[in-house]
Amino acid sequence: MNNTLKVSDIFAIGFMTFAFFLGAGNIIFPPQAGLSAGDNLLPAMFGFLSTAVGLPLIGIIAVAVAGGGWKGLTRDLPPQLATLMAVLIFIIIGPAFAAPRTGLVAYEMAVKPFMADGGQTSLTIFSVVFFGLALFFAWSRGRLIDSIGKLLTPALFAVLAVLAVAVFLNPQSEIQAAQGDYVNMAFTKGFLEGYNTMDTFAALMFGMLIVDVIRNKGIKDDKATCKYLMMAGVIAAAGLAFVYISLFYLGATSAAVAEGAANGGAILAGYVLALFGPVGQYILSAIVMLACLTTAIGLISACSDYFSSLTRLSYETWAVILAVICGVVANVGLNQLISLSVPVLFALYPVAVALVILTFVRRWLPNPRLAYRVVLLVSLIFSLIDAAKVIGLDMSFLSFLPMFDYGMAWTTPTLLALVVTRFFRADIREPKAQTA
Numbered sequence: 001m002n003n004t005l006k007v008s009d010i011f012a013i014g015f016m017t018f019a020f021f022l023g024a025g026n027i028i029f030p031p032q033a034g035l036s037a038g039d040n041l042l043p044a045m046f047g048f049l050s051t052a053v054g055l056p057l058i059g060i061i062a063v064a065v066a067g068g069g070w071k072g073l074t075r076d077l078p079p080q081l082a083t084l085m086a087v088l089i090f091i092i093i094g095p096a097f098a099a100p101r102t103g104l105v106a107y108e109m110a111v112k113p114f115m116a117d118g119g120q121t122s123l124t125i126f127s128v129v130f131f132g133l134a135l136f137f138a139w140s141r142g143r144l145i146d147s148i149g150k151l152l153t154p155a156l157f158a159v160l161a162v163l164a165v166a167v168f169l170n171p172q173s174e175i176q177a178a179q180g181d182y183v184n185m186a187f188t189k190g191f192l193e194g195y196n197t198m199d200t201f202a203a204l205m206f207g208m209l210i211v212d213v214i215r216n217k218g219i220k221d222d223k224a225t226c227k228y229l230m231m232a233g234v235i236a237a238a239g240l241a242f243v244y245i246s247l248f249y250l251g252a253t254s255a256a257v258a259e260g261a262a263n264g265g266a267i268l269a270g271y272v273l274a275l276f277g278p279v280g281q282y283i284l285s286a287i288v289m290l291a292c293l294t295t296a297i298g299l300i301s302a303c304s305d306y307f308s309s310l311t312r313l314s315y316e317t318w319a320v321i322l323a324v325i326c327g328v329v330a331n332v333g334l335n336q337l338i339s340l341s342v343p344v345l346f347a348l349y350p351v352a353v354a355l356v357i358l359t360f361v362r363r364w365l366p367n368p369r370l371a372y373r374v375v376l377l378v379s380l381i382f383s384l385i386d387a388a389k390v391i392g393l394d395m396s397f398l399s400f401l402p403m404f405d406y407g408m409a410w411t412t413p414t415l416l417a418l419v420v421t422r423f424f425r426a427d428i429r430e431p432k433a434q435t436a
Contacts, residue, residue, distance in 0.1 A: 003224040014235025015153035020206050023102050023295025025197045030244050032264035033193045034251020040178040040186035045248045047187035051194025053240045059203030060233030062359040064226035069208050076372040093201045094303035097341040100329035103130045106292035109265045110285035127327040134296040135323040156290040164246035166275050171253035188406045195345045200352050209302040347387035350410040354379040371421035378417040382410035
C-alpha cells in the first residue's frame, strides 16, 4: 500500500487547492477594502485575513480531523439535517452564487475591456464558452492535479507574483485616510468583508474533493490522507495570504488611479494600466481568467461529486447540469448577483464557523449530539438577525445584543451556547428505526 506522495505531488495538490479558492471574490474585494481602509490598512487586512485565510485553513483542518468528509463533520446531527446543510452550502458555492460569479467577473474584467460593445449577447456567448471549458477540465476528477495543480496554477501564480512585485516597488499613490466603517472598526469591517469570498463554505466542501484526489494518487491510509490534506491547506493558505496582502496594499495606494471606480475590479484595472500601460490589460486578463476558471472547475467538481453521491445520476451528468445552470445564472449580472448573495452569507456563514469550532472541541463535550444541535441552532437564529439588517429590515429593538452594530450579533450567544453545553449532560437519543 502506498502511503507517501512525492514532493512534487504534494505541491501540485497544494497549488490545486489554492487555485480552487482563488476566484472572483478573492480578486475584486481586497482592492476595494484596501482603498477604504486607507491608513487603517493593517487592522482591516488582518480582519480580512482572519475570515478569508484563517477560517478556510481551519476548515480544511477540521475536515481532516473529522475524517475527511461531511459525514465526519456532522456525525452528531440527524442525517437529514446534515444532508440539508450540505445541499444548501453546495447550492450557495455552486450554481446559485459563487460559481456563476466566476464567469461574470471573468467576462467583466478579462473580456469586456477588449470589446467595443459588450452587451447581453456577448455575455451569453462568453458564458457558454467559459463554463464549457470549466466542464472540460472538471469532467475527469483523476486529471485535476495534472490540469490545475501542475498546469494552470503555476501560470496564475507567476502572473500574480509579477503584479505583486510591481505594486510594492512602484505604488501609485500615498495611503489616504480611512473611510466609512474603517475609521472606527477597521478590523471588524475587514472581518466581515472576508465573508464575501465564501471560502469557509468552500473549505468544507473542497476538503472532500481533495481527499478524493489524494486517494486517487494511491493513498489509502486515513492518517496519511489527513496529513496531506492539511499540507495542501497550508500551501493554499500561504498563497492566498500573499495575494490578499498585495491586493490590499494595491487598494490602499490606488487613490490617484481609482477615481470614479465603482468596485474592486475597476480599481485593479486602473492600477494595472498605470503600472504597465496598455499591456497591463493583458496581464490583468490573464490573472482574472485563470483565477476564475480554476475556481469554476473546483466548484463544479465538488458539487458534482457530492450530488452524485445523493442521487442515481453520475458525476459526469451532474457536471453537465451544473455547468449549464451556472451559465444561465451568470447572465443575471454581477452587481445583482453580489447583492443577492450578501444576506445569504450573513445568515449561513456563522453556522459554518460554529460547525468548524464544534469539530475541534468535540472531544471535550459531554454530549456532542446535544451540543451540535443547540450551538448550530443558536448561531442560525442570531445570524438571521444580521441578515435581516443587511436587507434593510429594522432590527433596532435588538440593539442591546453584543456586537449588534458590527453585524456579528451571533458571536456572543453562540459562544454562550457552547459553554453551557460543555456542562450539560442531558442525553439525546436518535429514534430507533421502526421494523415491519
